[in-house]
Each structure stands twice: as C-alpha cells, then as structure tokens.
Amino acid sequence: MTVVRPCFAAASLLCPDRPVADPRGQPRTRVLRSRYLIMADDAPSRPTRSFNLGRFLTPAIGVLVVAFILWRLWGVLFVERIYGPDTWVRFAVSGVILGGVYALIALGYTLVYGILFMINFAHGDVMMLGAFAGYFTLEAFSSAGLLNKSLAWSIVSVAVTFVAGILTSTVAAVILERIAYRPLRKAPRLVPLISAIGASLFLENMAQLVFGSARRRYTNPEMIQHNVGWNLTVSGEQVLITYTGVLTFVLSILLMIGLYVLVQRTKAGKAMRAVAEDKEIAALMGIDVDRVIGSTFVISGVLAGAAGVMWGLHMGIVYHYVGFIPGIKAFTAAVMGGIGNIPGAMLGGLALGLMEALGPAALGIPFQLKDVLAFSILVLVLVFRPTGLLGEVLSEKKM
C-alpha cells in the first residue's frame, strides 16, 4: 500500500506537461496526494488539534495526587495521631534497610539494562539461589557445631556464608548469560525478554524440585539473631535496631560504593561505560564486548548473591519464590531512579524501601496495600518524569 499508491502520484508528477485537471479545476496530483498517501486524513489533525490530551491530563493528575497526599498527611499527622514518634522511627529504620537490599538488586537490573537494553527477568531468581546457598552454608556450620562456638567462628561462618551466596549467584548469572542471553544478542528486543522469563520459570521450578517447596528458616548465629540489637530511646519508647539490619545496610552501602568506584575509576568500568554507550564503536576501540558483558553479569551476580544472603539473614526465610517479589520491586526501583543509571538505582531502591515502609502509615491506608502504593508511585514517577528520577531520556528514545 504505502509503496505502490504514492507511485501513481509520483508518475503523474513526472509528466508535468499534461496536468490532468479534475472537475473542480485542481491539478490531479493534489487530489492523488490527498487520497492515496497513507493516513492522509489523519495528517492535519496532529498539528492543528485544539485539545491536547497529554498537556491537559498530566497536570490534572498531578494536582489530584498532591491534594490527596496533603489531605491524608494532614489527617494522619494532625487529626488522627495514631502513631507516636517511636513508631515512625521504627518504620523508617525498616524502610532504610529494605531500601538497601532493593538498591543492591536494582543495581543488577540497571547494569544489565544499561548495557544490553534488556530486562533481566531472572535476576530475582539468581538472588534466590544465593539465598539458598547461604542457607545451606549456615546449616553446615551449625550441624558441625561451629556456628556459635566463639565470636571468631560466628564471624567466619557469616563471612563464608556471604562468599558461598555470592559465588553461587555469580556462577548462576554467568551461566544464565551464556545459555539464555548470549545467543540472542542480535535478536529483536522482545526475544531476550521472553527468554529471561523462561529462565526465571526454570530457576524457580528447579529450586522447588531440588530443595522442596517448604519455607526454610535461616539459622543465624546467636549474636545476630532477629531480636538482638541496639536499643534506641525515642520519646520514652524503645526502638530496636537489629544487628542484622545494620549489617545489611552497611554492607549494601559498602558494595554500592565499591561498584561506583569500579565503574567510574577503573579501566574495566570505563570499558563497561563504553559498551553501554555504543557496542560497535567500543569493539572498534579494541574492547572485547563479550567479555565486558560477561563481567557485567558477574557484577550483577555478586550484588544479587550478597542481597540474597542479606535477605536471608535479615528476613529469616528462604523458599523458591523468595526472589520474585523483591525482584519486581527492585526493577521498579531501578526504573524509578532512571534505568541504566547507577546512582539512580541506589536512590530509587532507598526511596522505594522508605516509601513502602512509611507510605501506608503516612497516608493512613491499610498495610496490605503497600505494593499498590509502590506500583502507583512507579506509575506516577513515570508519568511526570518519564526518564526516572535521575535518568536520561530513555523511555521515549528509540533503542
């Protein structure tokens, strides 16, 4: 259609010496153009349409949302006064810790997305494998009677747990890349996504078949049990800050700093940034693109493994779906921060964790709906800032 019909118009344009007039006296060429060029009837509607939906709708949504939030905040903080300051501190602490874990997982998504422009749907399941490896390591230490033997042994066992989780996740991520993603490097963009979904299903069901579907409790060393920690006194009430929480937060911050240094200050990081910018040019500059992509998956596996063990130590439970919800949330966080952007993923993760913990209380909505809140925030962020909080213009750019 699009090719053939304009050819008639062009053909009559090629014979200008005999302009065929139509009954109303206009040259035939104009008639042809308006009748046969594809979608010609829609063409004038774009520049001249008087009612611009987007321009009108977005501020309207914005005003409504802001009004709703202010109304609820006013109600909760000054009228109902359900929560004391200690409760707010408790929420904030749990939000910050959760946010640290989200940020770590989100970094894995954002790194892979930044380089391959694909959603690594199986990333949460890579984290799950790391959590399982940590669980088995701790079980081994505890059945050998070493877990609580002395302070040194406890520290060693936790360290080995992290190493085991990180190693497992890294190996899983690398194998995943080799089998499920590398053959699809040049395929259309939906294809790797489906492959990733398949890999995610495979990993979840494999874990279920091999390890069973029971929920397993992490056996933490006694010094970092879930009810052990510092007590903070806020307006006369005790607020417990658990050691696991502190460990989780501090480690995630350290890992993020490490990643930032790696990406910004080292040669390998420079190569990664170059590949993210343009694979072909990077290859021409002598960068081994396959190796850089492989190392990206290594890094994302390391972060996921650490996040998995932290999740196990802090939340205490692993099972085969444990990576699914954090994975989706972390991806949300990555998109919120601007996907492909490393500080964005950190900011997005922390912001999402905080909003999830504080949001339901602050808006006075049931805690069941915290996921609704998280996803609504995502939608709103993308409506008002389609690039994410810190991102480049990717959402509207063609890739």
Place this chain on the structure above:
Amino acid sequence: MSHVRSSLRNSLLTSGISCCAVLLGLTGLAGAMVADWFGLPTRTVGAWVLLLAIAFWGGARTVGHSKSASVVAGSLMPSATHAFVLALFVGLISSLLDSGVNMREYLTQMSPEAVGLLTFGFAPWAASLVVFVALLAAGVAGAAVVFASVRHRWRESWARGWRGVRTKVMAAPLVSRFARHKSSRRVSYAIAVAILLALPFGLGRYWNYILGTVGIYVILGLGLNILVGMTGLLNLGYAAFFAIGAYTVAILTAPQFNTCWSFWAALPVGVLLATLTGVLLSLPVLRMRGDYLAIVTLGFGEIIRILAKSDVLTDFSGGPRGVRAVAGPELFGVSFSSALHFMYLILLGIMLAIFVVSRLQGSRPGRAWMAMREDEDVAQAMGIYTLKYKVLAFAISAAFAGLGGGIFASRNMFTGPEDFTLMVSVNVLCLVIIGGMGSIPGVVVGALVLKGLPEVLRQLSDYRMLAFGALLVMMMILRPEGLWPSTRGRMAAQGSREEPGSRSASEPSPGV
C-alpha cells in the same frame, strides 16, 4: 589451548546437565516412564538410559565436522571428565546416605530409592566405578557414531531422502493447486468450522474443560496480539483486564449481590468496563515506550490483583475468597452447565475474535498499528496520529480480555484474585510469542502448546513448569519467529539472519 578449553567447556556442560538431572529426580521420572511403557518391573533401566543418553550426546558434541579418526580419541578427555564428575557425585551422595544423613530434608528428590537406581545397591566406591565406566563408554560410543555418520555422509543421504518425500508427497501439484484456489480455501474453512462445531460432542467432559481453557486463552491471546503483535506495545498487565471482565460478570450475576443480572446482560457490561479501563490506563502511559510501558502495565496488573484481594474492596470482590456462585448463561431455556455448553460459547467467542482481528488486520487501524510497530517516528511522519491508534489498540485488546474474563468467571462459577496473577499475563504473552507475533493461527497453536500440552503431559505434572521454562528459552534461541509466524514475521526473522533463506538457525548441526 583452545582445544583444552572447548573440551573442558563440553564436559562442564554435560556434567552440569547430568547432575541436575539426578538432583531434579529426572532419572527416577525417566525410569518410571520407561517402566510404564514397556511394562518393566524396575525403574533402573529408564534412569540409566537417560544418563547414558546424556553421556552419548556429550560425546557426540565433541566431534564436530572433522573427518579424521583422532576426534574419537579427542572425545576421551571430556567424556572421562564427565564420567568422573558424575561418579564422584554419585559416590558422595550414596556414602552420605550410607552414613545415615537424611538427604531429603535438604534435597527432596534424593530418597534412598532414587539413589539406589544408580548404585544398584553397591557400596559407594563400587557404584562410582560402575558409573564411571558406563558413562565413559557411552561418551566414546557417541563420538564414534557421529564420526561414522560424518565420514559416510549419513546426514546428507537422510536429507536427500526427506527432500524427496517432501517434494513428491507434500507439495504434490494437486494439493498445492487446491490450496491456492480461492473457493477451495473457502471450502476448507467451512470444513474446519464444521469439524470445530462437531468436535466437542465427541470429546468427554474432561477434554471439553481443557479445550475450553485453551479456548479462553486463544481469546486472550488474540487480544494481546493486537497490542504486542500488531502494535508492538508490550503489556505485562493483561490479566488486569481479564480480571475486570471476570469480576464484573461475577458481581452482576452472583446471587449474593442482589443484582442477579443474566449473563447475556452482564457480559457486555464486563467487556465495556474492561475497554474503559484499557482506555484509562493507556492515557497516562501513551508516551512511554518499550520496557517502561512493560513495567508500568505490570504494576497496573498487580495493583488490580492486590486491590481485588485486599480488605478495602472485600464487600465487592470477596477479598481472597473471591466471588462464588457466579451464574451461568441461559439460552432458549437451556441453562449452561456442562463443559460442553461452555465449549460452544467459547468457540463462538473465538470465532468473533478471529473475525474482528482478521478484519482489523487489513483495515486502516490495522495498517496504522503495523506501521507504528515497524517504526513509530516514521509512522508519525506519515501522518498517523499515533496516540489515537495506541488508545484504540489498548481499548480493543482490553475488550477481548474482558470477553474472555466474563466467560471464564461464568464457566468456573467462581472468580478469585489468584486467577489473575502475573503468571497469567506472562502466559498470554508467551503464547503470542511462541505462536508467532501478529499471526492468528499462531495464537491458536501457541495456546494449544502452552495450555493444552501441560494437560496432556499430566504424568510430568511436577516437571511441566520446569519444562515450560526451558522450552521458552530454547524456542527463543532456535525459532524466535514463533511456531506459525505471520508472513511478515517470517520475512523479518529471515531478513535479520546472515544468510537469507537458510535454515541454519532452526537446524543446529550435531557438531555445534
């Protein structure tokens, strides 16, 4: 050096696969299936057949296209590594079992019986030895067989024979002339419709139920096909529209809400509400592209599901318990109760959907969608008001989901939040892609494969999701254009390969 690396990689791959097969209990499953088919008293045979087959394949992989006899010797190293790893693994597990450790607490498939299939009840060291020798022999045998087939050009002669069969039988002049003729195509359509209408009578209750589920997924797939296949907009929250259709019909017809509409009145309302939701969702996300759109729609799908599950709407949606006693439709005094009745309703829905989609494909919106899929900027430059057509695509696709949802709720006489998880959206997306994006028969094939095949393979019930995941990955690698691609999709897939027209991607040679 590269030789060592490649043989190491080969042995790692086979070792990983066979260890996974043991850990996943695939050996026990293969044993049970072989014992079932051949009436054997023991499961040992099947288990060993599986392991030896993996070793054989591993050995065959090492050969490649080389015609020199040294390749058989070259396969010795990787085969030995594989055999060694598995022998170590079996020895470790059986000695752990012997020492009285309860393996099943950690590795659920590792029961003493399952391990006994591999050890024959020998002591661990003897069992390891048996495993080592057997797998090594199988690996070398695999290499030798492939080597022989390369040297004697078996492969070429097979291909020649197959080509002969294909040209003589399948593309016989009579058949192709019949297929090309327009009126005969109409006749074949009519025959197909007649078979479809007669088929449910011949099937039992169980198969009608299964095929009904497949049919509902066909309707959903046709709807999503408009968004993903034709317009190129990725939607991971399609279950939300499905849920809205289902809940609307459920609430309007269920007796506990005092509305008690008839199904025929409630269904259009459900479709309408789903359409409206589609339009409402599409408005804020119109300017997003690609993965951003995917993630926002995913979020939207989860929002709807969580809201349906929550206490906030429990008066309407029944919370986690869902809505019970959804009324079935009634027509000419016959109230639909059996799977057979619903099968006809679903067939009607499918025909409607296919009619609408096939009319849309060549129409102005259809061509606009396809232009937008190929290149949105160019489409806009050609004068397509892309926003309008995006809203239209969302609306029509949501309407199909609403239709499917309404029928689904009424057939199950129940609707609850767990029917609309993310997995439903993912399933529908996968069936569109497995079938072939933008192709109507592809959707039917995809639904049959995705929802029908797992039911046929009930025996493998524990393993079907695992197999499904592996199948998705393999499909994407070997045949990304889908099982029954539209002509345009086939052209695009072929054009993107290095050699147009070659089928190298779908037929991996044994050496690769």
